[in-house]
Amino acid sequence: MRYDVDVLVVGGGIVGLSTAYALTRAQPGLSVTVLEKEPVLAAHQTGRNSGVIHSGVYYRPGSLKARFATAGAAEMVGFCREHGVPYEVTGKLIVATGAAELPRLAALAERGRANGIPVTELDAAGITGYEPEVRGIAGLHVGTTGICDFPAVARRYAELAEEKGAVLRTGTALHAAARRADGVTVQTGGGELRCAVLVNCAGLQSDRLARMTGDDPGVRIVPFRGEYYELAEDSRRLVRGLVYPVPDPAFPFLGVHLTRGVHGDVHVGPNAVPALAREGYDWRTVRPRDVAATAAFPGTWRIARRHWRYELGELHRSLSKRAFTAAVQRLLPAVTAADLVPATAGVRAQAVARDGTLLDDFAFAGYDPDDPASPRRAVHVLNAPSPAATASLPIGREVARRALAALAAGG
Structure with a gap:
């Protein structure tokens, strides 16, 4: 088979672009093309988050999340x-507002230390020393957390990859993919492309692309929309930095938090509600195909049975600004509904197993260099939730390692 490109990366978000950047560094002269269906790069998860450089305090020691973050x-x-x-x-504060949260806060402190992260335990006075308007009975200060402009990072990865010869094709949707022993052929809006190895960094569409190539990893993407407000300009003084609640370990979301960004804005949120489309950034966006696929997957109903009380609270905060404000006031009593201005929402590509388990760690499929029997010619990034943007450099190197091993293994 004659190849148009050695490695074809599908998805122009921060993980796909970091992978292209890593490939061009690891093997100069390799031909790499990135396909992105949107007219611009980083249009979805990368461009719709709060811009936090996560330290790794939340993640199970030894997990890919902990190591990469x-x-x-x-x-x-x-x-x-x-x-x-x-x-x-x-730095950031994690704040307990009730006694029931104290054991979880202590467990977070231990987890942070196990991951080698500097963590300082605080009493109520210590909290106000960092954030005068925030109230809590105990807290943690995590010194290595930061903020940045992740879309700008993604664009820089793209520029660096292009300087080494990578080709970036925006506005080019992939419609079909066929894997054979000697390579993968894809059909796009711009015609046919043949590659030796396909790398799937398609985020919200990653499970569909995996199945197109003949790999069914047994998980589905169930989209959750994260809805944000931001503080009105004259209320931004209420928050100096980053303030988080103590998360519920039963659910892979961090709860409503306060994030001062690099451009001075203060994001508040998100809540997490089921989206009615994989790219459904509001309640008005409904895609019957996406809804039907989500409803037909057994894992969806098992999530609903397991977490329905939690999700009812999220839906209530989505539909009621008063309820959302009350959730914020647990951390920031001085805030009012008038201080909260609707902001851009995001959609999380949450991979879910058939038994309803929400995958908590990064997950890959396709060719695995450590498993000679694994399927050839394709590498899939199936679950790359937060802190994927933070960890995009090590993730990109790992995906590039798998892709190069798949290239070397051939048919």
């Missing part, structure tokens, strides 16, 4: 400094 946070700061991308190492 702790290394990736320091690397991200260095990358931003080197390339002139706006960033700041702010």
